[in-house]
Structure formats: structure tokens, C-alpha cells
Amino acid sequence: MCSAKSSFSNQNQKNINNYHPWEPRTKLVAGVIFVFGTISLDNISLLSAALLFSVVFALCSGLNLRLLIKKLSILIPFLALMNIPLIFGAGFPLSMDRVEFAALISLRALTSMTFTLFVFINQPIEEMLEAMEHLKVPSVITTVIYLAYRYGFLFIKEIQINMTALKARLFTTRLNKYTLKTLGELAGGIFIKAIHHSEIVHQAMAARGFQGKIPVGKPEPIKKTDIIKTILPVLFMIFLIIIEQVVF
Incomplete structure (x- = not known):
């Protein structure tokens, strides 16, 4: 298996060894309700409370703080690219409405991301996909997620091999026509190979009697x-929604 998958698997196994057992169906239900409740909030103070609760709840349930910060840091550049034009788009002085709207977007994204990471990152992906099947999520969705998870590592490995080959030929990335052409041809070749590999995988699975649904066992009690x-995160989110409706 590729080095990317090995590295991810080792880290994921470390997280799994540290997680506090939680039946995945109830965990998914709590995550969906909390995330949708977060999206419905329009008050900065209440969203801040939701973010604080999600962080504390995730840490108390076994999620590593360093890992949580590392994963959330991936979201920061995207929020910056989105919020900087939003905040400064009207020039100076800054519009408080624009600043507040940017804060709402950021808090919603960070809170939703925190709880989503907590739901998925410290429990085997197979358990979560089985839970989705038991909750009557369409099989095509869970199957696509599972296959994308498994074969995504091969796609990453293919990119790493091609980049290593370019470096071996003393290729350096520059902002010019030659670089863009080379990277474009590389991306096209990778996607053509990916289509070819997917066809091979499909034929192999069909030959083994695959019917488009991954078999799952009986759910745990x-x-x-x-x-x-x-109940804890669900009640907390209901409390925040009631506070927003009554007080704000």
C-alpha cells in the first residue's frame, strides 16, 4: 500500500485507540442535528458558545487537541480568501454589517467542521459507513464514499510518482507558459489513468459478484x-435555538 495511506492509517489507528466508544448511529444523528442547528443560528455570541461546546465536547470524548488544530488550520486559508474581499470590498471605513457577516460564516464553518471531525476522525470509517447503511442512507451513497476513501490513496500515490519523476528531470515550477503546459499535461494523464484504473476495478468487482452494495453486519445495541x-449536544443546540428565538 502507498506511503500516503500508511501514514494516514497509522495516525488514524492512533486516534481509534484513544477514542471513547460511542455507538456510530447515535453519533451520526447527534452530529447531523448539531451541524444543522449551527447553520440555523444567526447570533455571533450563540455561535461562539456552540464552537466552544463542540471543542470541549470533542476533547472530552477523546479527540486529540493537536490533531483538531491541525485539521481546522486547513480551513483557515479558505475562510481568509472568502472573508477578506467580503470585509474590505466596500472600502474604508469598514462596514460592521460586512464584518459581522464574515464572522458568522467563519464561526459556522469552524463549529460545523469541529463537530464533523469529531464524528468521523476518531472512529473507523467502516463503522460510520455501516451506521449510515443501518440508518437507511441509500446504498449508492455509502458505496461511493467507501470506494472513494479506499482508492483515493492510489490517486495520491500516482500524483506523488509523477511529481517525483518531474523533479528527477530537474523540473521547477514557475509562473510561465511552459510550467502551466507541463502541469496541464500531467493532470490530464493522471485523470486518464484514473479512468482506466476505475474500469479495471469495476470489472474485477463485477467478476466477484458485486451488486453495488457493500455487505454490512448487524448493528450494535x-x-x-x-x-x-x-442527548447532550442535541439539548444544548435546542437550548441555543430557543435562546435566539426568545432573547435575540
């Missing part, structure tokens, strides 16, 4: 602790 863990 839901315990009282699972219900309590699910």
Missing part, C-alpha cells in the same frame, strides 16, 4: 451511555 452522549 444502543446503550444508555450512547443515548446520554447523543
Whole structure:
């Protein structure tokens, strides 16, 4: 298996060893309700409270703080690219409406990302996909997610091999026509290979009787602790929504 997958698997296994067991169906339900509740909030103070709760809840449930910060840092450049034109688009003095809107977007994104990471990152992906199947999510969705997860590592490995080949030929990236042409041809070749590999995989799976649905086992019983863990974030989000409707 490729080095990218090995590195990810080692890190993921370390996270799995540290997580506090939580029945995945109830965990998914809590995550969906909390994320949709976060999106519905329009008050900065309440969104800040939701972000603080999601961070504390994730850490108390076994998610590593360093890993959480590392994953959230990926989101920061995208938020900056989106918010800087929004804040400064009207010139000076700054419009407080624009600043508040940018803050709302950032808080919603960070809170939703935090709880989503907590739901998926410290539990085996196979368990979460089985939970989606047990919750009657269409099989085509769970199958696509599972295959994308498995074969995405091969796609990453293909990119790494091609970039290594370019460096071996003393290729350096510059902002010129030659660089853009080379990278364009490289990207096209990678996608053509990906299509070819996907066809081979499809034929191999069809030859083994694959019917478009990944078999899953029986769901684990839901315990009282699972219900309590699910109720806590749901009740907190309902509380925030009621506060927004009544007070604000």
C-alpha cells in the first residue's frame, strides 16, 4: 500500500485507540442535528458558545487537541480568501454589517467542521459507513464514499510518482507558459489513468459478484451511555435555538 495511506492509517489507528466508544448511529444523528442547528443560528455570541461546546465536547470524548488544530488550520486559508474581499470590498471605513457577516460564516464553518471531525476522525470509517447503511442512507451513497476513501490513496500515490519523476528531470515550477503546459499535461494523464484504473476495478468487482452494495453486519445495541452522549449536544443546540428565538 502507498506511503500516503500508511501514514494516514497509522495516525488514524492512533486516534481509534484513544477514542471513547460511542455507538456510530447515535453519533451520526447527534452530529447531523448539531451541524444543522449551527447553520440555523444567526447570533455571533450563540455561535461562539456552540464552537466552544463542540471543542470541549470533542476533547472530552477523546479527540486529540493537536490533531483538531491541525485539521481546522486547513480551513483557515479558505475562510481568509472568502472573508477578506467580503470585509474590505466596500472600502474604508469598514462596514460592521460586512464584518459581522464574515464572522458568522467563519464561526459556522469552524463549529460545523469541529463537530464533523469529531464524528468521523476518531472512529473507523467502516463503522460510520455501516451506521449510515443501518440508518437507511441509500446504498449508492455509502458505496461511493467507501470506494472513494479506499482508492483515493492510489490517486495520491500516482500524483506523488509523477511529481517525483518531474523533479528527477530537474523540473521547477514557475509562473510561465511552459510550467502551466507541463502541469496541464500531467493532470490530464493522471485523470486518464484514473479512468482506466476505475474500469479495471469495476470489472474485477463485477467478476466477484458485486451488486453495488457493500455487505454490512448487524448493528450494535444502543446503550444508555450512547443515548446520554447523543442527548447532550442535541439539548444544548435546542437550548441555543430557543435562546435566539426568545432573547435575540
